[in-house]
Amino acid sequence: MTQTPHIGVKNLNVRIGDSHLLKDININIPDKSVTSIIGPSGCGKTTLLKSFNRLLDDIPGVNITGNVLVDGEDIYGKHADVTQIRKKMGLLAQRPFPLPMSIYDNIAYGPRIHGAPSKKELNALVEHYLKAVGLWEEVKGRLHGSASSLSIGQQQRLCLARGLAVEPEIILGDESTSALDPISTKIIEDLIIQLKEKYTIVLVTHILRQARRVSDYIIFVYMGEIIEFGPTEEILLNPKEKLTKEYVKGFIS
Amino acid sequence: MRRRKLEEWIAKALMLFSTAFVGICLFLIIGTVVVKGLPYLDWDMVTKIPDGGYYFGRSGGMLNAIIGSLYVAGGATVLGMCISIPVALYLNVYLKKSNAFARFAKLAFDVLFGVPSIVYGAFAFSLMVYLGVRASLLGGIIAVTLLVIPIMVRTLDEVITNVPKDLKEATLAMGATRWEMAKVYLLQIKTGILTAVLLAFGRGVGDVAAVMFTAGFSDNIPVSLHEPAATLPLAIFFQLGSPIPEVQGRAYASALILTVCILIIVSVSTILTNKKRK
Amino acid sequence: MKIRLLKDKVIGTGMLALSVLSVSLVLLIGIGLYLRSLPILQQYSVWELVTSSSWRPMKGEFGFFPFIMGTLWVTGMSILIAVPLCLFTAIYLSEYAPASFKRFFLPLVNMLAGIPPVIYGVWGVFFIIPIVQRYIAPHFVEFSTGYTVLAGGIVLAVMIFPLIVSIVVEVLSTIPKELREASLSLGATKWETVKKVILRKAFPGIFAAIVLAISRAFGETIAVLMVCGNVPIAPQSIFDPAYPLPALLANNFGEMMSVPLYDSALMFSAFALLIIILIFNIISRAILQKIEIRNA
Structure with a gap:
């Protein structure tokens, strides 16, 4: 690759206390496409994802070595500005966590923090991003109502819109549909496919069919190591490694 | 930025x-x-009563107040336990969670918890005047009992709420009556009861306002419920006002004794709670 | 079989009786104190008692205004000092401090929550009074004994430190980690997350903690009795002495029986304390319910 990728990882090791959670991770995440991280529970999928935007920092006893380069800049470097790094990445968590404020303020939260746009600009922003996730028609009458009054599926879309409103380049999803019903899941999946034109997307999932439906590339992680990385079809239909083969067939879970 | x-x-x-x-x-x-x-602080402090009166006597110790405090707080804790354990069990095990009386009762105990101890003291004092009881060990015990009941009920309430709901269903499914179930709960919350007891005892030992009207004060160790009794915090307060340095010294030593007692009580209950959590 | 059911019934009835009795304690205390304060209420109206500033029991003048103001000044002072300090401390412990520090500091705070008020009073007399007298008051007023609203406020504030800190830390620990991550991942700083998200979410719990702290400070007797100076004049500044209601009650216990109406006047002050606490509790509960409904 000639161009610097959005996310590049070099010799990343993560330890918490005595346990070695991630071992010598080296990978370049392909730009403007969806990459899924798959693997059995507790293998380090979520840890890998969270290492991208330094959400591991606050865990007691954590020790991180190696580099994660975002747009060529080492986010674990001495002069890295953690809030700017996180601004570049939207996070969609396992369950929706609307901030304890109105629907409008949830979207406006990020833009307000990163500068004080005028009321008019904010109104336009809120409308734009709610439309982007297809929520506008459903909530435009109650923008100033509490965000927790929405259904779980709507809340998750609100969280996505909230993340998009800070204009990230990357979207990180941590099993973002695991709390949702099938219809809401479908809506989120469709949105992800739509969004990859503009964003680099990394998803953690334990549902192979979902990985197959939405992703272009797959990373298979096992016991804190990357076993295999490649285009979706190749990993799922024709894996090279024995472990990947066993996992894909459902022997390891 | x-x-x-x-x-x-x-x-x-x-x-x-x-x-x-x-x-x-x-x-x-x-x-x-x-x-x-x-x-x-010396050996006399904990083994002798004040020599020549608590306010003027230059020698002797605080044994009267130490024993008095133990009697008052101990008596109140025992009485409080006899009342608060059945109440907590009744509200949580006999009644359903949505029961109006149960909800009202919990609210009432929350309010009682916030009532200042001096109000309990004043009330107990009125009660004593009405019943013709003079300031005595008995009066002190009554006042402190009133004070610790809401503390114990609230603590037990929390402990019982933390017992898994399955226990209730499992016992009921076996055809147990509510009283039999209550007995199962009692076994489950043994440590919780101990915590409540320690908490109430600590509060009883340390409180002044409830006993200053009701227990009186005396240089002697009370031998019956109708004799006035000294308590440690009140002794600290009174002796601190004395012009005689030795008497003031007794107040400081008493303060140290009281603090150490309380710290021991609190540590034990903290350790118990932490153990239970694990 | 019959015996088992009978036993269940009998014990249940006994427990019900105990419950009803202890729940009606609120009412019993209210009625008891009211009856005892009836003699003075028949002579003077409540309004007269509460607004008059003249306290001369020997002449039959019972004005509670100075004591009510004294209570408000001292309680207000303590809350003003304690709430910001405790909030910052609790936020530090739960959001910023290393786990090892938290493990060491919190049990210590819990332990100090059990220290009796009289000990805080002793500390106030030996530590706070001289500091106020020598180092603080001379900058503002010409002469002070140190026994002032300020001293009372500081001692009460320190007394409610452990209470507020431990409750607020507990409240903050119930807020899900993911909510913090949600805000952080939007590029908010830690402090912005605390200020705009966590405090908002925790507000009902923090409010409840402060209510409890106010009740505690308001009714505290022995500690304020020892450090406030006890002059029955409504304070005008924090360097004036104060004479809070509970201190009045505690201080005059011995002599009250010999003066007509004195005893009734003191019981009225206990009654007033109870009523104020009740009203305060009810109002704060109503507010809390409103907040919880709005935030739900």
Whole structure:
């Protein structure tokens, strides 16, 4: 690759206390496409994802070595500005966590923090991003109502819109549909496919069919190591490694 | 961007300052009590009653107040337990959670919890006047019992709520009556009861306002319920006002004794609660 | 079989009786104190008692205004000092401090929550009074004994430190980690997350903690009795002495029986304390319910 990728990882090791959670991770995440991280529970999928935007920092006893380069800049470097790094990445968590404020303020939260746009600009922003996730028609009458009054599926879309409103380049999803019903899941999946034109997307999932439906590339992680990385079809239909083969067939879970 | 960093920095500085301030204040209290009390602490303090009256006598100890406090707090804790355990069980095991009386009762105990101890003291005093009881050990025990009931009920209430719901269903499914189920609960919350007892006892030992009307004060160790009894906190308060240095010294030593007792009680209950959590 | 059911019934009835009795304690205390304060209420109206500033029991003048103001000044002072310090401390412990520090500091705070008020009073007399007298008051007023609203406020504030800190830390620990991550991942700083998200979410719990702290400070007797100076004049500044209601009650216990109406006047002050606490509890509960509904 000639161009610097959005996310590049070099010799990343993560330890918490005595346990070695991630071992010598080296990978370049392909730009403007969806990459899924798959693997059995507790293998380090979520840890890998969270290492991208330094959400591991606050865990007691954590020790991180190696580099994660975002747009060529080492986010674990001495002069890295953690809030700017996180601004570049939207996070969609396992369950929706609307901030304890109105629907409008949830979207406006990020833009307000990163500068004080005028009321008019904010109104336009809120409308734009709610439309982007297809929520506008459903909530435009109650923008100033509490965000927790929405259904779980709507809340998750609100969280996505909230993340998009800070204009990230990357979207990180941590099993973002695991709390949702099938219809809401479908809506989120469709949105992800739509969004990859503009964003680099990394998803953690334990549902192979979902990985197959939405992703272009797959990373298979096992016991804190990357076993295999490649285009979706190749990993799922024709894996090279024995472990990947066993996992894909459902022997390891 | 700079402004945001500055704000973060200022907030952090304020937090460090506050934590240091709170920590130092609390440390200073223990420090003051130890530094002032230690020189006066001797064997006589805990084995003798004041010689020549608590206010003027230059020698002797505080045994009367120590025993008095144990009697008052001990008696009140036992009485309080006899009342609060059945009440807590009734509200949580016999009644359903949605029961109107249960909800009202919990609210009432919350309110009672916030009522100042001096109000309990004044009420118990009125009650005693009405019944013709003079300031005595009995009066003190009654006042402190009233004070500790809401504390114990609230603590037990929390402990019982933390018992898994399955227990209730499992016992009921076996055809147990509610009383039989209550007995199962009693076994489950043994440590919780101990915590409540320690908490109530600690509060009873330390309280002044409830006993100053009701227990009276005496230089002797009470031998019956109708004799007035001295308590440690009241003894500290009275002796501190004395012009005689030796008497003041007894107040400091008493403060040290009281503090150590309380710290031991609280530590034991903290250890118990932590053990239970694991 | 019959015996088992009978036993269940009998014990249940007994427990019900105990419950009803202890729940009606609120009412019993209210009625008891009211009856005892009836003699003075028949002579003077409540309004007269509460607004008059003249306290001369020997002449039959019972004005509670100075004591009510004294209580408000001292309680207000303590809350003003304690709430910001405790909030910052609790936030530091739960959001910023290393786990090892938290493990060391919190049990210590819990332990100090059990220290009896009289000990805080002793500390106030030996530590706070001289500081106020020598180092603080001279900058503002010409002469002070140190026994002032300020001293009372500081001692009460320190007394409620452990209470507020431990409850607020507990409240903050119930807020899900993911909510913090949600805000952080939007590029908010830690402090912005605390200020705009966590404090908002925790507000009902923090409010409840402060209510409890106010009740505690308001009804505290022995500690304020020892450090406030006890002069029955409504304070005008924090360097004036104060004479809070509970201190009045405690201080005059011995002599009250010999003066006509004195005893009734003191019982009225206990009654007033109870009523104020009740009203305060009810109002704060109503507010809390409103907040919880709005935030739900």
